[in-house]
Amino acid sequence: xxxxxxxxxxxxxxxxxxxxxxxxxxxxxxxxxxxxxxxxxxxxxxxxxxxxxxxxxxxxxxxxxxxxxxxxxxxxxxxxxxxxxxxxxxxxxxxxxxxxxxxxxxxxxxxxxxxxxxxxxxxxxxxxxxxxxxxxxxxxxxxxxxxxxxxxxxxxxxxxxxxxxxxxxxxxxxxxxxxxxxxxxxxxxxxxxxxxxxxxxxxxxxxxxxxxxxxxxxxxxxxxxxxxxxxxxxxxxxxxxxxxxxxxxxxxxxxxxxxxxxxxxxxxxxxxxxxxxxxxxxxxxxxxxxxxxxxxxxxxxxxxxxxxxxxxxxxxxxxxxxxxxxxxxxxxxxxxxxxxxxxxxxxx
Numbered sequence: 001x002x003x004x005x006x007x008x009x010x011x012x013x014x015x016x017x018x019x020x021x022x023x024x025x026x027x028x029x030x031x032x033x034x035x036x037x038x039x040x041x042x043x044x045x046x047x048x049x050x051x052x053x054x055x056x057x058x059x060x061x062x063x064x065x066x067x068x069x070x071x072x073x074x075x076x077x078x079x080x081x082x083x084x085x086x087x088x089x090x091x092x093x094x095x096x097x098x099x100x101x102x103x104x105x106x107x108x109x110x111x112x113x114x115x116x117x118x119x120x121x122x123x124x125x126x127x128x129x130x131x132x133x134x135x136x137x138x139x140x141x142x143x144x145x146x147x148x149x150x151x152x153x154x155x156x157x158x159x160x161x162x163x164x165x166x167x168x169x170x171x172x173x174x175x176x177x178x179x180x181x182x183x184x185x186x187x188x189x190x191x192x193x194x195x196x197x198x199x200x201x202x203x204x205x206x207x208x209x210x211x212x213x214x215x216x217x218x219x220x221x222x223x224x225x226x227x228x229x230x231x232x233x234x235x236x237x238x239x240x241x242x243x244x245x246x247x248x249x250x251x252x253x254x255x256x257x258x259x260x261x262x263x264x265x266x267x268x269x270x271x272x273x274x275x276x277x278x279x280x281x282x283x284x285x286x287x288x289x290x291x292x293x294x295x296x297x298x299x300x301x302x303x304x305x306x307x308x309x310x311x312x313x314x315x316x317x318x319x320x321x322x323x324x325x326x327x328x329x330x331x332x333x334x335x336x337x338x339x340x341x342x343x344x345x346x347x348x
Contacts, residue, residue: 267314
């Protein structure tokens, strides 16, 4: 046999061994739990991390998900009635959320209307969420479906002006001057859906690497869009969840402590990287009010977002930081935006 032929045979054997090794190891280490406890999470985001004060400048979101299987009877029936389409349902989770987002132009000291920059806007909302968790591909892959309905207000009723002014006064910063030019009052509706898969790539306890792809959409007069996202995590004692989230994420932070977890597995640390592509058909914060004339700019229909960060698990608390980089969101935007996201979760 020639040397080149032997090399090719070795390459084929190596590739097969690598594939079987990757597929076989995780089956012992990434069991899916269906008895997780409740989760309370708080996310705070601000562009002060990159020393700017513009565009998406501030956000806060609180959420609470109940223990697995504890939910209103009507929603439980609804979950059982809706087909799973590609995965085996294991359990349901029900929860609540409340939050506020603040958007401004780059120059918040200008009193006059700025026609070529993002308009002042606020979004104050509360929502209900249903999660369905299960498995696919012969229980090798964990699956999470998230359905959420947010209802709130856009405009002065959102109290974005008061919130930003109060924070700037508290910190000793110059207060914004142009909130008279914000979007008008309007009820907001945002229906969200996302499916996530957790693929265990490498698992040699206590270390692990996994990959979490997602697809989802928003529908409503707050935002109508579709997105695809992929996250890679690597660390020590990866938790039985679907990774970190920002306020813009469709899925709420989830993954309570499982009573069956081995001692020490509720402690850990991991780093992650994420990439997202989003197509936007409509967003009130750039297109303006849906039902009446208002400030607006010409948006970009496709946006890319990159993020990275670190998560620390300290039973029962989880802490994390995410740095987010986002491409330009409207045509006349001169600089790309970045911001920092800090979250804390209590898992019980």
